[in-house]
Amino acid sequence: xxxxxxxxxxxxxxxxxxxxxxxxxxxxxxxxxxxxxxxxxxxxxxxxxxxxxxxxxxxxxxxxxxxxxxxxxxxxxxxxxxxxxxxxxxxxxxxxxxxxxxxxxxxxxxxxxxxxxxxxxxxxxxxxxxxxxxxxxxxxxxxxxxxxxxxxxxxxxxxxxxxxxxxxxxxxxxxxxxxxxxxxxxxxxxxxxxxxxxxxxxxxxxxxxxxxxxxxxxxxxxxxxxxxxxxxxxxxxxxxxxxxxxxxxxxxxxxxxxxxxxxxxxxxxxxxxxxxxxxxxxxxxxxxxxxxxx
Amino acid sequence: xxxxxxxxxxxxxxxxxxxxxxxxxxxxxxxxxxxxxxxxxxxxxxxxxxxxxxxxxxxxxxxxxxxxxxxxxxxxxxxxxxxxxxxxxxxxxxxxxxxxxxxxxxxxxxxxxxxxxxxxxxxxxxxxxxxxxxxxxxxxxxxxxxxxxxxxxxxxxxxxxxxxxxxxxxxxxxxxxxxxxxxxxxxxxxxxxxxxxxxxxxxxxxxxxxxxxxxxxxxxxxxxxxxxxxxxxxxxxxxx
Amino acid sequence: xxxxxxxxxxxxxxxxxxxxxxxxxxxxxxxxxxxxxxxxxxxxxxxxxxxxxxxxxxxxxxxxxxxxxxxxxxxxxxxxxxxxxxxxxxxxxxxxxxxxxxxxxxxxxxxxxxxxxxxxxxxxxxxxxxxxxxxxxxxxxxxxxxxxxxxxxxxxxxxxxxxxxxxxxxxxxxxxxxxxxxxxxxxxxxxxxxxxxxxxxxxxxxxxxxxxxxxxxxxxxxxxxxxxxxxxxxxxxxxxxxxxxxxxxxxxxxxxxxxxxxxxxxxxxxxxxxxxxxxxxxxxxxxxxxxxxxxxxxxxxxxxxxxxxxxxxxxxxxxxxxxxxxxxxxxx
Numbered sequence: 068x069x070x071x072x073x074x075x076x077x078x079x080x081x082x083x084x085x086x087x088x089x090x091x092x093x094x095x096x097x098x099x100x101x102x103x104x105x106x107x108x109x110x111x112x113x114x115x116x117x118x119x120x121x122x123x124x125x126x127x128x129x130x131x132x133x134x135x136x137x138x139x140x141x142x143x144x145x146x147x148x149x150x151x152x153x154x155x156x157x158x159x160x161x162x163x164x165x166x167x168x169x170x171x172x173x174x175x176x177x178x179x180x181x182x183x184x185x186x187x188x189x190x191x192x193x194x195x196x197x198x199x200x201x202x203x204x205x206x207x208x209x210x211x212x213x214x215x216x217x218x219x220x221x222x223x224x225x226x227x228x229x230x231x232x233x234x235x236x237x238x239x240x241x242x243x244x245x246x247x248x249x250x251x252x253x254x255x256x257x258x259x260x261x262x263x264x265x266x267x268x269x270x271x272x273x274x275x276x277x278x279x280x281x282x283x284x285x286x287x288x289x290x291x292x293x294x295x296x297x298x299x300x301x302x303x304x305x306x307x308x309x310x311x312x313x314x315x316x317x318x319x320x321x322x323x324x325x326x327x328x329x330x331x332x333x334x335x336x337x338x339x340x341x342x343x344x345x346x347x348x349x350x351x352x353x354x355x356x357x358x359x360x361x
Numbered sequence: 362x363x364x365x366x367x368x369x370x371x372x373x374x375x376x377x378x379x380x381x382x383x384x385x386x387x388x389x390x391x392x393x394x395x396x397x398x399x400x401x402x403x404x405x406x407x408x409x410x411x412x413x414x415x416x417x418x419x420x421x422x423x424x425x426x427x428x429x430x431x432x433x434x435x436x437x438x439x440x441x442x443x444x445x446x447x448x449x450x451x452x453x454x455x456x457x458x459x460x461x462x463x464x465x466x467x468x469x470x471x472x473x474x475x476x477x478x479x480x481x482x483x484x485x486x487x488x489x490x491x492x493x494x495x496x497x498x499x500x501x502x503x504x505x506x507x508x509x510x511x512x513x514x515x516x517x518x519x520x521x522x523x524x525x526x527x528x529x530x531x532x533x534x535x536x537x538x539x540x541x542x543x544x545x546x547x548x549x550x551x552x553x554x555x556x557x558x559x560x561x562x563x564x565x566x567x568x569x570x571x572x573x574x575x576x577x578x579x580x581x582x583x584x585x586x587x588x589x590x591x592x593x594x595x596x597x598x599x600x601x
Numbered sequence: 602x603x604x605x606x607x608x609x610x611x612x613x614x615x616x617x618x619x620x621x622x623x624x625x626x627x628x629x630x631x632x633x634x635x636x637x638x639x640x641x642x643x644x645x646x647x648x649x650x651x652x653x654x655x656x657x658x659x660x661x662x663x664x665x666x667x668x669x670x671x672x673x674x675x676x677x678x679x680x681x682x683x684x685x686x687x688x689x690x691x692x693x694x695x696x697x698x699x700x701x702x703x704x705x706x707x708x709x710x711x712x713x714x715x716x717x718x719x720x721x722x723x724x725x726x727x728x729x730x731x732x733x734x735x736x737x738x739x740x741x742x743x744x745x746x747x748x749x750x751x752x753x754x755x756x757x758x759x760x761x762x763x764x765x766x767x768x769x770x771x772x773x774x775x776x777x778x779x780x781x782x783x784x785x786x787x788x789x790x791x792x793x794x795x796x797x798x799x800x801x802x803x804x805x806x807x808x809x810x811x812x813x814x815x816x817x818x819x820x821x822x823x824x825x826x827x828x829x830x831x832x833x834x835x836x837x838x839x840x841x842x843x844x845x846x847x848x849x850x851x852x853x854x855x856x857x858x859x860x861x862x863x864x865x866x867x868x869x870x871x872x873x874x875x876x877x878x879x880x881x882x883x884x885x886x887x888x889x890x891x892x893x894x895x896x897x898x899x900x901x902x903x904x905x906x907x908x909x910x911x912x913x914x915x916x917x918x919x920x921x922x923x924x925x926x927x928x929x930x931x932x933x
């Protein structure tokens with residue numbers, strides 16, 4: 068059963084799943100790196116992205132590309148609102164390392180319930196963005212899955228360019244490095260925080276949107292991805308963007324091989340076991356330099 | 362140029378500054394003196410907008426008490442924080458460019474060249490990672506980063522802290538030359554004699570209260586400084 | 602008064618409250634009221650176990666539902682298959698939870714990073730839930746484990762044989778009330794003991810505690826083990842009270858959200874907080890007939906509102922409950 072061809076096919080599938088994990092984990096890591104907040108509501112932005120795209124596409128009858136753009140913008144605004152109402156005020160109070168986790172946990176429950184009331188619990192789906200079958204190194208793959216792989220690579224490259232070479236990206240890195248010093252340079256730190264939160268949420272939403280044709284859209288669809296993203300950020304080192312990307316692909320492959328060896332209902336357990344092993348052997352993750360005191 | 366009117370600062374329930382009023386005229390170099398815990402750094406942070414204040418902070422007659430720090434930079438105030446606080450993962454050049462964050466792109470590159478000529482020694486460091494520099498080199502970059510914003514008022518929080526004697530002299534020379542060039546400067550420093558020698562005006566704090574303010578020569582001539590530093594002075598109102 | 606132990610004298614309002622609660626069966630025998638209050642007390646004990654770790658020791662875990670569920674399932678399964686009395690098996694559940702808790706948390710205790718602790722404990726709880734729903738042969742998975750025996754009848758002097766079946770709401774209430782009183786008495790004693798003070802010192806400053814020669818790992822391990830033991834024990838009581846278990850109801854994230862809401866609303870880091878939070882939330886949820894669909898929404902909103910506007914919780918609203926019995930610094 069474990070022929071080289073079969074293994075190769077699993078690795079490819081793992082890369083595709085992994086690119087979604089990478090996208091989720093990148094956003095989570097970006098938020099942590101910039102404001103030291105662990106966003107428990109990150110999975111709900113994944114979910115909102117899919118629902119917004121669905122609504123824009125089916126209800127507003129927009130073509131696919133504008134529907135996706137509208138959905139991304141909608142999630143950005145929703146995330147900025149969440150930041151403004153919960154995270155930003157809490158960061159001015161004592162004990163915000165814990166209170167922001169609790170608050171985003173609360174927000175995640177609230178968003179799930181709002182989605183349930185708005186869209187119902189019926190599982191829904193978006194149509195494939197592209198039809199057809201593509202041959203990749205001898206494996207037949209639906210074009211949609213290849214699109215996911217490509218889209219994520221482009222988005223991550225874009226994000227790196229933004230952070231490295233633009234004035235806005237430099238401001239994000241400055242705020243991540245030292246918020247007070249950034250303020251002393253004239254950088255509007257709260258605005259950078261809000262924008263970063265929004266961009267990170269957009270990354271999650273994008274993952275939700277491009278996966279929407281393959282998986283069922285429902286109010287609780289954000290829970291498995293955020294658990295995976297948690298695993299990835301620990302695996303890659305919390306706050307490390309290369310760690311989030313490489314960790315995402317790595318987890319995708321490990322999971323695919325694990326599922327091939329056992330069976331698919333153990334998919335989540337494989338991922339979470341990886342996490343426990345990493346914590347035992349290398350708690351700072353593959354790319355983290357050190358663990359911050361909390 | 363800069364006035365504090367009855368400024369009080371609280372950290373949570375603790376009051377660290379009590380009704381401080383002072384005036385920094387344009388073109389002067391002012392030093393803030395006082396023993397450990399007197400509130401010297403807090404005064405500078407209150408000026409820069411890094412701590413919330415009760416009372417009024419006026420810059421060129423405009424009430425800036427509620428303006429966040431970033432907005433004050435745009436008005437021409439620049440704070441160089443205690444312990445340099447560079448963006449350690451970035452190069453010195455990136456640090457300087459971030460110092461000129463509010464300038465238009467073309468002006469920013471131009472300003473970088475001006476600042477390099479204003480602060481000797483910075484040129485050679487530009488390509489290096491800020492975290493790899495020595496304390497003295499970091500302080501040069503920190504000052505250069507503060508100058509990038511084209512400030513008319515430069516605030517320096519403990520500019521000599523933790524520097525080698527050689528670096529202290531370099532930094533002192535830069536501050537003096539900026540002062541001669543007409544920049545308004547406020548700094549604080551533990552060493553009283555050095556501070557008074559470097560400044561036109563001095564402000565003396567104890568226990569978060571203003572004890573004396575005036576020309577540095579007068580403050581240095583009286584015995585008030587000795588009394589504060591050697592503990593024989595008791596502040597009015599019984600400060601802790 | 603001197604005859605009373607210190608922990609009892611320390612929080613008179615809490616103990617008068619607990620005593621009043623114990624009188625409820627004398628006032629009403631309404632099965633619904635007793636059922637709701639019994640559940641509220643179970644959640645209060647569960648939240649108290651979490652509160653010990655989070656509020657007193659500063660170990661911000663998000664996986665206590667696993668200990669609750671392990672206690673529930675181990676006790677239920679050993680009572681069903683081993684034919685033992687729940688009075689015995691509940692201790693199996695508690696010990697199993699404590700052992701698993703110690704093992705899982707061992708690597709975490711060396712790390713002081715809050716997000717790592719939060720992530721790993723949550724992930725661990727999810728592993729336990731997935732195991733539980735996938736091991737269908739043993740647990741019947743999401744179909745649910747039914748036919749769990751209730752606590753076997755006890756012979757009480759003066760009352761004869763007292764049973765704790767589904768029809769005996771008053772006796773079950775008293776049983777759970779006793780568990781609550783015992784748990785709170787134990788916790789009240791613990792947090793005022795030397796060990797308890799060290800635990801709180803670690804919460805307030807790990808560095809300071811360490812510099813005084815305190816072994817952080819040992820005390821954190823101790824706290825988590827005790828906390829997991831208590832969660833496991835109350836999980837077992839829950840199993841023999843509701844008599845049906847599913848992975849979602851006994852191990853789900855919803856349980857953690859509910860416990861977080863209860864603890865935060867009541868007042869984290871206070872002895873009385875979880876009880877106050879649990880009574881207020883459970884009773885108001887029933888009163889507003891929100892038991893069904895939107896209970897979770899209410900919990901989510903409450904968590905957000907409390908951390909934003911009343912981070913110290915109801916237990917520290919002096920107007921309602923008088924002078925707080927814990928030092929003000931315990932807010933975190």
